[in-house]
Amino acid sequence: MTERLALLLRQEADTLDVPTAPADAILSRGRRVQRRRRLVVGATVTAGVVAVAGLGMNLPDRAHFRPPTDPAVASALNPAGWAVASGSTLSLGNGATVTLPSKVKSIYYTSAGSVVRTGKASYTDGSDSSYALVTDDGEVHSLGLQLGDRAPSSDPTLPYLAYAEKRGVVGHGDWTVVLRDVRTGDVAATIPIDGAFSWGGWEAPPVALDGDHVYVGLDDATLEVNWRTGEVEDAAHLPSSRFPGVTAGHEVLEDQRGNPSAVIDVATGDRVVSDLPAGPAGASLSPDGRYALLIPWSTCNDDYVCVYDDPASQVVDLSDAASTKLDIGDQAGWTPDGRVIRVTDGAVDLCSPATGDCTSTGISLGDGPVKVGGNSYES
């Protein structure tokens, strides 16, 4: 008999003085979140706001900087180091299939194998994520990480997972960038940074690990953190309040309407490619930094499984801006060495970004939400 309790709750609710809805503020915040999510699929940046948030270099805080004792050397990209998942089943590029304890939320390529983020639901908004390294032999090694609703990052040439965590008193802008060695589960390096983070909904600012640097999206700047030396700078050519998606030294820019428009060299700010074809929801850089895949708009079902509205897409060669047409099926991602992974009705193909030619892998995915490596699914 719930009527009495329900009545009390309704009576309580009815007495509330409800404030006026701040629709404009919500719309503004919604746009920021949307921009962040577009960055998820396209690593995009608003070209119109490529304003430097204040140049400067901060000396590392030696009291909190913990340099890596045995820093990893970047490895060559592993052509077979790709992975796709359906539900809790992970299919590796070498043919191995691994069953995980729960649904795969996201796949992070590292030089030691694929790190999978798993949980009860396939989407990443929830805080129930666990992380494990799946090595090429199909072994699963738990990392013992409980990162909650945060957005970590990896680089397929390094054995690290990078993320930010709160340092000190909540409410102050003190963070620590952490590099965790996925081979051992141990913390490899910690670098302190300062800055407010309120623009996104995560528990800590999102990061992008790219070579020697971790990019951190704060309110007033995107920081460029050198994890080897502890040096922290404002990333001169990246705007603030954004999801960093730096890949192999490149980043995608958006125009003022939020459409992907160009690719820049993060170090110099030079435009590698201008005038990306108009229309897509985003653009995704290949892990080797050689190509940009235009990501169509997609529609998601109740299980947060998204399928492209129109699979007709293009891959742009960043060396000469030449584009190649490519049907990318229902969902697409990247292999570590820069081939497009295409999933169509559960069938997995690999496609050449240079020619658009695709070959079947023979993998047919089973039931469950599909996650394709080389994508970020942070939301």
Added chain:
Amino acid sequence: MARTLTDDEFAEFVHAAWPGLYRTAYLMLGEHQLAEDLVQTSLAKTYASWRKVKEPAAAPAYARVVLANTAASWFRRKSWRNEHPTEVLPDAGTEHDPTTRTALVDALATLAPRQRAVVVLRYYDDLSVREVAYALGISEGTVKSQTSDALARLRAQLGEAAVPHTLGAHRD
């Protein structure tokens, strides 16, 4: 749908959904400012995910799930756990008038945050066990056990008349 959503249309949706979401948020959190922050955050996320909303009529329900999910992520923060829950039952001998809102608010404040959210979603928003589990990202079993424990606490505060013992017996 999202691509054709205009600012005016979204603003209209915000104004329509705001009061209901605000009431749910306040009952969950017990603080006006936090409730406002939660609803703002949830509606901003809803805007960003608008393409997931299949039909306009489904948008309020979707926003409510986003709100619950966002609240759940707040609850999981260590700082939230340190600052907000009241795990200790108040003196059982304290008398309350169960018809006053203060008594209800006081009683809700004795619940752990997730228990409180479960109670609000189940008995104010009238969601099923499965819907609450989905919204909060927890198992149906957890919803049931949290409901049972929460009702026992509320019964101690509000009395048998407000929360009959049969409520807890069903646990579903």
